[in-house]
Amino acid sequence: MILSASQSFLIFLVIALCTIFTRFLPFIIFGNRDLPLPLQYLGPILPATIMAVLVVYCLKSTAFSAPALWVPQLVSVAVVVLLHLWKRQTMLSIIGGTACYMFLVQVVFA
Amino acid sequence: MKQAFRRAFTLSLPVMAGYLSLGIAYGILMEDYGYNFIWSGLVSLFVYGGSIQFVALNFLKGGFSLLTIAIMTLLVNSRHIFYGLSLFNAYRPMGKKKPYMIYALSDETFSLLCSYKDQPGLDNNACMFFICLIDHFWWTLGGVLGGLVGSLITFDTTGLDFAMTALFVVIFTEQWLEAKTHIPAIVGILSAIVCLNVFGSDNFLLPTLIVAVCILFLAKTPISVKLREEEGK
Numbered sequence: 199m200i201l202s203a204s205q206s207f208l209i210f211l212v213i214a215l216c217t218i219f220t221r222f223l224p225f226i227i228f229g230n231r232d233l234p235l236p237l238q239y240l241g242p243i244l245p246a247t248i249m250a251v252l253v254v255y256c257l258k259s260t261a262f263s264a265p266a267l268w269v270p271q272l273v274s275v276a277v278v279v280l281l282h283l284w285k286r287q288t289m290l291s292i293i294g295g296t297a298c299y300m301f302l303v304q305v306v307f308a
Numbered sequence: 309m310k311q312a313f314r315r316a317f318t319l320s321l322p323v324m325a326g327y328l329s330l331g332i333a334y335g336i337l338m339e340d341y342g343y344n345f346i347w348s349g350l351v352s353l354f355v356y357g358g359s360i361q362f363v364a365l366n367f368l369k370g371g372f373s374l375l376t377i378a379i380m381t382l383l384v385n386s387r388h389i390f391y392g393l394s395l396f397n398a399y400r401p402m403g404k405k406k407p408y409m410i411y412a413l414s415d416e417t418f419s420l421l422c423s424y425k426d427q428p429g430l431d432n433n434a435c436m437f438f439i440c441l442i443d444h445f446w447w448t449l450g451g452v453l454g455g456l457v458g459s460l461i462t463f464d465t466t467g468l469d470f471a472m473t474a475l476f477v478v479i480f481t482e483q484w485l486e487a488k489t490h491i492p493a494i495v496g497i498l499s500a501i502v503c504l505n506v507f508g509s510d511n512f513l514l515p516t517l518i519v520a521v522c523i524l525f526l527a528k529t530p531i532s533v534k535l536r537e538e539e540g541k
Binding site for chain 1 (some may be wrong): 322323325326329330341342343347350351354355356357359361364367368369370372374377378381382385386387388389390391392393394395396397399400408410411413415418419422453464466467468470471472473474475476477478479480481482483484489490491492493494495496497499500501504509512513515516517520521524525528531532534
């Protein structure tokens with residue numbers, strides 16, 4: 199631990215409160231009223247957009263200047279997708295992809 | 309009630325897999341930073357946000373003001389605002405269960421709830437509540453276990469955090485397979501890649517979501533047509 203226990207506690211407290219705030223915000227703003235029509239349109243389609251953004255977010259440090267900066271994550275993502283299309287078992291896809299990534303960064307591109 | 313719990317348990321099994329492996333990965337990483345299983349367990353219980361907990365590991369190296377941390381957290385978690393909007397109507401009849409269900413609205417719980425299909429003869433609201441509760445439990449248990457395991461065995465954990473990426477890729481793939489139209493997913497990917505290059509890797513999440521939502525509004529006609537076509541089938 200670099201920080202003291204009380205410093206760490208404060209950091210986690212701030213993170214917890216901010217997280218709670220973002221989760222409650224729409225319910226605070228709109229309460230028991232109906233959502234405005236434009237937001238009703240977004241509701242069903244937004245999840246797919248958000249997950250796509252999150253995937254790119256996880257891969258944000260990818261760069262193409264050297265193989266070590268893109269091969270491990272892109273190959274492992276491909277492994278996850280292929281495993282999932284094949285067996286459609288979340289556990290298998292996650293463990294398989296993560297094992298592949300760990301092998302690539304620890305052994306192949308060490 | 310029992311049936312509702314049983315269905316919730318079954319539905320959350322994939323999340324159990326993801327949360328245990330990710331939660332354990334988190335506990336191990338926290339252990340590497342010098343925080344034992346009590347820390348990782350309590351953080352997982354109270355913060356309960358996968359990506360921000362991993363991002364927060366950087367904060368533990370020191371040198372970040374609380375204001376910076378607050379802004380980073382709001383940015384990383386700003387997507388939760390959109391989860392609430394997506395589930396706004398589904399949450400309406402939840403009554404006393406509602407505050408906790410908002411509190412426990414993680415990425416994975418959101419993905420289960422937004423794809424939840426009512427089952428006749430079942431207390432579906434209770435089932436959705438149990439999904440929140442069970443997911444929360446698996447995540448916290450993972451944090452505790454990871455801390456305990458991490459203090460028993462030591463091995464090179466480099467790359468273990470890829471489990472988070474893998475989980476999102478799995479959910480993305482699932483949504484892709486079940487989607488009525490791929491336009492929203494493609495809009496998400498392209499907006500993110502463009503904004504990543506424009507705003508840089510530290511600040512692109514919020515601009516991406518705003519740009520993506522704008523494009524979704526601009527593409528309202530083709531998307532609505534696609535959705536109606538699929539519903540007609």
